[in-house]
Amino acid sequence: MTLPRLAINLGKIEHNTRTLVTRLARSGISVMGVTKAVLGDPEIASALLGSGISGLGDSHIENIERMRRAGIQSEITLIRTPMLSQIDRVVRHADVSFNTELDVIAALSSAAKKANRMHGIVLMVELGDLREGIMPDDILKTVEATLGLPNIIFQGIGANLACLSGISPGDANMGALSELADSIDAKFGPITDIVSGGNSANIEWALSGADTGRINNLRLGEAILFGREALYRQPIDGLHQDAITLVAEVIEAKTKPSLPWGVIAQNAFGEIKQSSDSGPTSRAIAAIGRQDIDPAGISPPPGFKIIGTSSDHLVLDVGSDNVCVGDEITFQIDYSAFLRAMTSPFVGQVMESQANDVYSKQ
Numbered sequence: 001m002t003l004p005r006l007a008i009n010l011g012k013i014e015h016n017t018r019t020l021v022t023r024l025a026r027s028g029i030s031v032m033g034v035t036k037a038v039l040g041d042p043e044i045a046s047a048l049l050g051s052g053i054s055g056l057g058d059s060h061i062e063n064i065e066r067m068r069r070a071g072i073q074s075e076i077t078l079i080r081t082p083m084l085s086q087i088d089r090v091v092r093h094a095d096v097s098f099n100t101e102l103d104v105i106a107a108l109s110s111a112a113k114k115a116n117r118m119h120g121i122v123l124m125v126e127l128g129d130l131r132e133g134i135m136p137d138d139i140l141k142t143v144e145a146t147l148g149l150p151n152i153i154f155q156g157i158g159a160n161l162a163c164l165s166g167i168s169p170g171d172a173n174m175g176a177l178s179e180l181a182d183s184i185d186a187k188f189g190p191i192t193d194i195v196s197g198g199n200s201a202n203i204e205w206a207l208s209g210a211d212t213g214r215i216n217n218l219r220l221g222e223a224i225l226f227g228r229e230a231l232y233r234q235p236i237d238g239l240h241q242d243a244i245t246l247v248a249e250v251i252e253a254k255t256k257p258s259l260p261w262g263v264i265a266q267n268a269f270g271e272i273k274q275s276s277d278s279g280p281t282s283r284a285i286a287a288i289g290r291q292d293i294d295p296a297g298i299s300p301p302p303g304f305k306i307i308g309t310s311s312d313h314l315v316l317d318v319g320s321d322n323v324c325v326g327d328e329i330t331f332q333i334d335y336s337a338f339l340r341a342m343t344s345p346f347v348g349q350v351m352e353s354q355a356n357d358v359y360s361k362q
């Protein structure tokens with residue numbers, strides 16, 4: 001089997017998805033499955049679609065086109081405001097897009113008219129994280145302008161927190177989003193169907209028993225794939241944290257001294273390493289490196305320690321384990337290491353479908 005590889009357990013991803021869909025449904029919240037981290041992988045997208053999500057979302061039109069080429073026909077939302085240079089592709093392949101600029105919405109309108117299609121718009125509202133969003137005071141006039149454009153359907157509003165500044169979703173900012181939905185509907189009639197509160201950072205708030213107001217959708221990637229909320233990266237009860245693991249191959253296994261010798265200067269990454277002498281160490285090199293993963297985001301099996309990582313070598317202290325050349329080592333991986341691994345041409349992906357040790361707790 002290809003090495004290194006991401007082992008992706010579809011059964012566990014389906015379990016995580018279904019559990020989140022069921023729990024959030026109790027608060028009247030639907031789940032958009034976000035596929036950007038898996039680059040729009042059609043098998044994973046299909047697993048999400050079979051597990052109760054209300055639609056798919058991705059930040060890259062290229063990934064959306066990949067899902068369309070694979071025959072996926074369900075609703076797909078572009079969750080990053082479209083590039084003007086990609087408007088025709090957006091109108092052709094995405095049903096809905098998230099938007100913050102009237103010029104872009106006007107371009108979507110002209111392109112949709114030309115293509116004889118309708119395109120849905122969700123307006124993103126700035127709620128303090130200072131990434132994307134229309135300032136709340138400008139929302140009503142932006143809705144009004146959007147409503148006047150041909151081949152455009154205003155579908156609702158959304159917000160994104162905890163991405164750039166780490167601002168937590170809570171009663172205050174989620175309440176403000178609900179109030180905006182109310183004020184839009186008070187002025188223009190009941191037109192705000194979608195009120196999309198945020199991402200995996202919203203899980204704790206949404207499941208806390210708080211009044212979720214008009215919030216009726218969350219867009220989830222990390223929580224589905226890694227079973228963790230995104231504010232403190234705590235495991236979500238009853239979800240698998242190991243649906244995705246990383247497997248790498250050992251290319252050297254030797255006992256070496258723990259202290260380097262010679263004159264110490266910077267290593268390949270500009271760091272000066274301090275080492276202490278703990279006697280001879282059983283070391284192994286796995287054939288993977290910083291080009292493929294974020295070394296801070298992977299954990300070796302119990303009893304192993306990562307000594308260091310260069311572009312293409314990961315050096316481990318394997319403790320008392322008997323590791324041989326050719327052995328496979330399985331690492332736990334986090335979202336940021338996973339993002340890099342998914343975009344490395346050297347890391348393969350292997351799907352597994354059975355759910356090992358399925359949790360039943362809801």
Ligand SMILES: *Cc1c(COP(=O)(O)O)cnc(C)c1O
Binds near residue numbers: 036079160199200221
């Ligand atoms: C990436 C992204 C998401 C999903 O975020 P997760 O933390 O992976 O759940 C949701 N909304 C937007 C706008 C995004 O860019």
